[in-house]
Amino acid sequence: MRKIDRGPRSPSTLARTAGWGVSWLALVAAVPAMAQEAAAPEATAAVVATDEFVELDPITVVATRTAESWIDTLAGVTVRRSAQLDMLMPSRTADLFEGMPGTTAIQNANTSQTQINIRGLQDFGRVAVIVDGARQNFNQLGHAGAGGFFIEPGLIADVDVVRGPVSNIYGSGAIGGVVTMRTKDADDIIAPGKSWGVEATGEAAGNGFMGYGSVLGAARVGENVDLFIGGTYRDADNYHDGNGDVVPDSGFDTWTGIAKATFRPADFHEIKLTALNYDTQFTTSADAGAATSYSTQATNRTVTASWNYENPEDNLFDWRSSVYWNQVDQDQVKVTGSSNPITGAVGDPRSFVIDTVGFDANNTSRFSAAGWNSAITFGGDYFQDEIDNTDDYGFGEGYNPSGDRGVGGAFVQWKGNYSTWLEAIAALRYDAYSLNSDDGGTSGERVSPKLTLGVTPWSWLTLYGTYAEGYRAPTVTEALVSGPHPLPFNTGGTMFYFLPNPGLQAEVGKNKEVGINIKKDDLFVAGDKLRAKFNYYQNDVDNYIELVEFGSSTGTICPIPGQPNTCFPYNWGVPGYAQYQNVQEARLKGFEFEGTYDARKWFLGVAGQISEGEITAGPSAGQPLSSIQPDQVSTTLGFRFLDEKLTVAVRWTAVAAVKASDLPVNSVFEPTDSFNLVSVYAGYQPNENMLWRLSVENLLDEQYTQYENFLPSAGLTVKGALTVRFGGGEVASISDPLYVK
Structure with missing residues (x-):
């Protein structure tokens, strides 16, 4: 059989992590030694420090579903890629996204749940998060936002992020952007030419002890079957902030089990089955001063099956498809707080469950005509959310109503290249949705266009411009949230009331963007490499959905917005009302940049956004949008020693303040001060099967709180880790990345 080459591969995690520390810094999109993924078939797992194996340009499909270099x-x-993420040494999922321009991962200290903000858009699926092909659609309304996902960062091998609604062919709702993550697989564990491998990692951190361990194993059965299984466990105590104070409820523990099976039943065909179970326990509350807290156990279960066909000699069919089921089950028990009809009494349980099933299928056909090399990609996707929330003792179910939502679409995209200097992309996407519950429902549909033109006047410089639209359906929570809330938006009140709005319209993002890509080798000295991206965007969102407060302390609201035939008389003792409404239009704009210069002996990286x-x-x-993240810039400087076996690096990140004037009236978020973070890293790989890592985060012990987090972040933290791997066996007739029986 012939093995599919799906682009960037991972022949040896240890080999790819050797010799460079810029990966840990997360500012450099890729650096030398990463892409032994592009190494010749006869390459071994050992680090080979020659230009033949140097690659700054990992392949991605996240923007257009066709493989191309990120630059x-x-x-x-x-x-x-894996090398960068391994050396990042992430303890929390949010660490995976540190330093990404225009992208912020929001994870409060007292939760394992992570939310992604891209260009000021977050919550309720505005950013599509996809793990191993499965949509992550869980949301629970709270002061810290709504919408998040659960994943063990130590299992992630690849992260791809596209900002803005330019990837509308990737799925419905992503008016902010798309995040795709791939968990580790057999190719990340088994060295080329071998039949089995085991990788074990142990990590520990101070500042409230944190311990992490993982064991991952894989076997190649013949030429056409790969098996992968593994588990992880992470336990963290409460940490100290920069003032030396213990941050309550910042501890957590998680464990993960994962299994994969890959089959190649015929030439160029690949079938992959994946099962993932993630379990976490933590104690959480609504905000820093909340008297009510909950003991929480959350489980994220994912099952996916994919079938891909890719034959380099077949221009008609390049097929990718997957079906998936994802369930998040979050069970909570109240552990502190007074008894009341809103949150119940100590010991009262509540649960929030979402089941998402869906599929995704697309095909790319390629042809040449009139000087153009063209690729036409067409396909469709659909997911169904089934939400079943229960709170028999409070209003948790009112804030997070049960119901179902179906969202799907189809698309066609043409991507053409004329000679070496002109590229054009044109796409149309059709979206439709329906939302139903016992309290009402809504539906809608729309066609969204995309057009991109890129010009490369010199081989090292590309300029591009894009206009793209995206369509996001309202969620069950936004349309149907209902019930009294014990804290006011208005000063002087003691309570307000959520009102449903089943008449909500879908949001439409209209993004204009211009950008510059720079790719230059041998700039100052032989073998050096410069990679940089700059872009400016303006995203105008029609029918933007925002929580709006209105109403007086007495009387009747008639009609209720979104319900023209309904009146709501004042009979609850409620002085005010809040409802998700379409506020006509929001505008988000900014400038982003990231780049690296790498001369092998040393490297420099810069990234940030305004x-x-x-x-x-x-x-x-x-009124300003409360979801806009503060301006920031990160700078990295690193050096390599001892034949690139030892890497040391330092990173400085400066984050601007968020002032009260930057926030809307009655914002649930507090202003934050500016802060500067300095971190250092050292990594040493004495041989191809062992990697030592050490990092010191927040070296200056700065006291700071990230915006949209209500608990302070950790002070000075020291981490150490050791990864070892072993394996053996020989697989006959194999050359990587393609082999033929």
């Missing part, structure tokens, strides 16, 4: 992609794209956003039409016009 050549005509969009704001950032990618991270962004702003406000409501531009409707009753709240002129």
Whole structure:
């Protein structure tokens, strides 16, 4: 059989991590020694420090579903591969995204749940998060936002991020962007030419002890079957902030089990089955001063099956498809707080469950005509959310109503290259959705276009411009949330009431973007490499959905917005009301940049963003958006010693303040001060089967709180880790990445 070459591969995690520390810094999209993924078939797992194996340009499909180098992609794209993520030494999922321009992972200290903010858009699926092909659609309404996912960072091998609604062919709703993650697989564990491998990692950190361990094993049965199985466990105590104070409820523990089986039943065909179970326990509350807290256990279960066909000699069919089931079950028990009808009494349980089933299928056909090399990709996707929330003692189910939502679409995209200097992309996507529950429902549909033009006047410089639209259906929570809330938006009140709005319309993002890609080798000295991306965007979101407060302390609201035939009389003792409404239009704009210069003996990386956003039409016009992240810049400097076996690096990240004037009236988020973080890293690989890592994070012990987090972040933290691997056996007739029986 012939094995599919699906682009970037991972012949040896240890080999790819050797010799460079910029990966840990997350500012450099890729650096030398990463892409032994592009190594010749006869390469071994050992590090080979020659230009033949140096690659700054990992392949991605996240923007167009066609394989291309990240630096050549005509969009704001950032990618991270296993080597970068391993050396990042992430303890929390949010660590995977540190330093990404225009991308912020929000993870409060007292939860294992992570939310992604891209260009000021977050919550309720505005950013599509996809793990091993499965959508992550869980949301629970709270002060820290709504919408998140659970994953063990130590299992992640690849992260690809595209910013803005430019990847509308990748799925419905992603008006902010798309995040795709791939968990580790057999190719990440088994060295080329071998039949089995085992990788074990142990990690420990101070500042409230954190311990992590993982064992991953894989076997290649003949030429056509790969098996992979593994588990992880992580336990963390409460940490100290920069002032030396213990941050309550910042500890957690998680364990993960994962299994995969890959079959190649015929030439160029690959079938992959994946099962993932993630379990975490933590104690959480609504905000830093909340008297009510909950003991929480969350389980994320994912099952996916994919069938891919890729034959380099077949221009008609390049097929990718998957079906998946994802379930998040979050069970909570109240452990502190007074008894009340809103949150119940100590010992009262509640649960939040979402089951998402879906599929994704697409095909690319290629042809040449009139000087153009063209690729036409067409396909469709669909997912169904079934939400079953239960709270028999409080209003948790009112804030997070049960119901179901079906969202799907189909697309066609043409991508053409004329000679070496012109590239054009044109796409149309059709979206439709329906939302149903016992309290009502809504539906909608739309066609969204995309057009991109890129010009390469010199081989080292590409300029591009894009106009793209995206369509996001409202969620069950936004449309149907209902019930009293014990804390006011208005000063002087003691309670307000959530009102449902089943008449919500879908949001439409209209993004304009211009960008520059720079790719230059041998700039100052032989073998050096410069990679850089710059882009400016403006995303105008029509029918933007925002939580709006209105109403007086007495009387009747008639009609209720979104329910023209319904009145709500004042009879609850409630002085105010809140409802998700379409506020006509929001505008988000900003500038992003990332790049690296690498001369092998040393490297320098810089990345950051400047962004702003406000409501531009409707009753709240002129109000800033509370989801806009502060401006920031990160700078990295690193050196390699001892034949590139030892790497040391330092990173400085400067984050601007968020002032009260930057926030809308009655924002649930607090202003934050500016802060500077300095971190250092050292990695040593004495041989191909062992890697030692050491990092010191927040070296200056700065006291700071990240915006949208209500608990302070950790002070000075020292981490150490050891990864070892072993394996053996020989697989006959194999050359990597393609082999023939």
